[in-house]
Amino acid sequence: MPSNGRADLQFYYSERSTKLKPLKIVIILPTFNEAENLPKIVPAILANQIPDLKILIVDDSSPDGTGEIADELAIKYPGQIEVMHRMGKAGLGRAYIAGFNHVLNSDVEIIGQMDSDFSHPPERLPEMIEMLKDADLVLGSRYIQGGGIDEQWPIWRKGLSRWGNFYARSILGIPVKDVTGAYRLWRREFLEKIPFQEVVSNGYIFLVEILHLANINGARFGEVPIYFADRKWGESKMNFRIQREAALRVWQVRWHYRNAKRKSKNE
Numbered sequence: 001m002p003s004n005g006r007a008d009l010q011f012y013y014s015e016r017s018t019k020l021k022p023l024k025i026v027i028i029l030p031t032f033n034e035a036e037n038l039p040k041i042v043p044a045i046l047a048n049q050i051p052d053l054k055i056l057i058v059d060d061s062s063p064d065g066t067g068e069i070a071d072e073l074a075i076k077y078p079g080q081i082e083v084m085h086r087m088g089k090a091g092l093g094r095a096y097i098a099g100f101n102h103v104l105n106s107d108v109e110i111i112g113q114m115d116s117d118f119s120h121p122p123e124r125l126p127e128m129i130e131m132l133k134d135a136d137l138v139l140g141s142r143y144i145q146g147g148g149i150d151e152q153w154p155i156w157r158k159g160l161s162r163w164g165n166f167y168a169r170s171i172l173g174i175p176v177k178d179v180t181g182a183y184r185l186w187r188r189e190f191l192e193k194i195p196f197q198e199v200v201s202n203g204y205i206f207l208v209e210i211l212h213l214a215n216i217n218g219a220r221f222g223e224v225p226i227y228f229a230d231r232k233w234g235e236s237k238m239n240f241r242i243q244r245e246a247a248l249r250v251w252q253v254r255w256h257y258r259n260a261k262r263k264s265k266n267e
């Protein structure tokens with residue numbers, strides 16, 4: 001990496017050396033009651049100055065006015081922000097499926113997923129893009145060397161997150177360390193191969209199920225270490241009940257795909 005701490009984004013140019021044209025990237029930001037975070041996270045993402053990067057905000061009619069703030073941001077950053085307004089809270093999984101369907105209708109080449117509450121450091125994006133050179137799907141990972149979770153987290157939440165990850169990846173046999181994180185970059189041609197419309201889970205298990213699908217479809221994974229900060233603004237919805245339900249649903253996911261065989265890269 002160059003001395004400014006950013007990946008050199010060689011990837012943009014290496015695959016298309018004759019054209020020197022940047023790859024088209026869309027980062028999908030799902031929002032529900034993120035009025036305080038959204039106006040800060042958008043400029044933080046754009047500050048990477050990644051050429052041809054756009055943001056798609058998918059808001060589920062947040063009662064705190066996040067949707068209107070998103071529209072204002074689209075005016076403030078013309079051509080860089082798109083907003084999708086959905087009727088009522090339908091969960092993280094549905095928001096991502098709607099976002100994926102929407103961006104795949106365009107000529108996007110890299111599709112990103114990121115929380116809008118600063119848990120996912122936007123400054124890691126260039127490094128993640130760089131890693132996509134040799135991967136189909138790159139994950140921001142808390143559980144590889146160099147990664148970590150917020151020191152402020154209560155011990156029970158730290159323990160549950162770490163254990164939950166180990167549990168899910170062992171049951172499903174997914175060869176990455178962080179299966180529940182939502183900071184991800186996909187190559188278009190790989191995401192298109194995944195029947196993500198058929199993903200049955202919503203909420204947090206959506207993230208695990210789609211990763212399992214990716215693995216079954218022969219994904220080449222990459223992981224970039226991230227430090228996962230707790231949300232600074234807004235209220236946390238995570239609790240023990242959600243985690244316990246997720247633990248049971250991992251078995252459902254395994255059962256659902258019990259007959260699927262892992263494909264090799266070119267199948």
Ligand SMILES: Nc1nc2c(ncn2[C@@H]2O[C@H](COP(=O)(O)OP(=O)(O)OP(=O)(O)O)[C@@H](O)[C@H]2O)c(=O)[nH]1
Nearest residue numbers: 030031032058060090091092095115116231236237
């Ligand atoms: N569009 C949409 N976005 C959602 C929904 N639920 C959560 N989100 C967004 O998805 C991202 C992740 O959700 P969070 O609530 O931060 O989940 P978490 O990080 O596990 O939990 P806390 O940050 O502790 O509350 C955030 O950007 C949320 O605003 C939803 O039903 N619809």
Ligand SMILES: [Mg+2]
Nearest residue numbers: 115117119231
């Ligand atoms: Mg969060």
